[in-house]
Amino acid sequence: MELPLADATLRSGTASEFDRHVQSLEARSRRILSCTPRDSFAWLVAFGLEVERGVSVHAFDLLAASYETSPNEAWVGLRRIIVATPLALAAPEHIRRMILDEFQNLVRHRFVEIPARVYFNAPVDIRALLESRIEQLNPSSKKLFSEELGKLRS
Helix, strand or coil: CHHHHHHHHHHHCCHHHHHHHHHHHHHHHHHHHHHCCCCHHHHHHHHHHHHHHCCCHHHHHHHHHHHHHCCCCHHHHHHHHHHHHHHHHHCCHHHHHHHHHHHHHHHHCCCCHHHHHHHHHCCHHHHHHHHHHHCCCCHHHHHHHHHHHHHHHC
8 A cells, every 4th residue: 555655755745755655665575575585575565665766786685586486476576576677777687687587487378568668668678588488489479468558568
């Protein structure tokens, strides 16, 4: 519930209110992780909050923890690629592979809408990384992805 509130305050330009929501999210994610350290979504939230301050090795450690705690949960993976893909070039190589593997696996398993949006909105250098993974997919997955991309272009 706090994430949409923080987003809304950011859009409205209320910086102090946004900061309050971010601090609340940081405290909650720390509490959650202290009780349930296998909560991959909490690790992802912690990563997202950390990269708001700047990209760092510590931030990518948080993302790695999210991958380690749920490498195959689509609902988390879809959110992870939204947050992580734009930072793929800054990620350590092993984390970059995780980001690209997840993108590819989501498309392979027919979760194409969000990966197509991520690809559509990605800068050229990130698109090149994603294209290399799309090319490795079977023809039906490529077709489904292409169709979804076509919807975005129209």
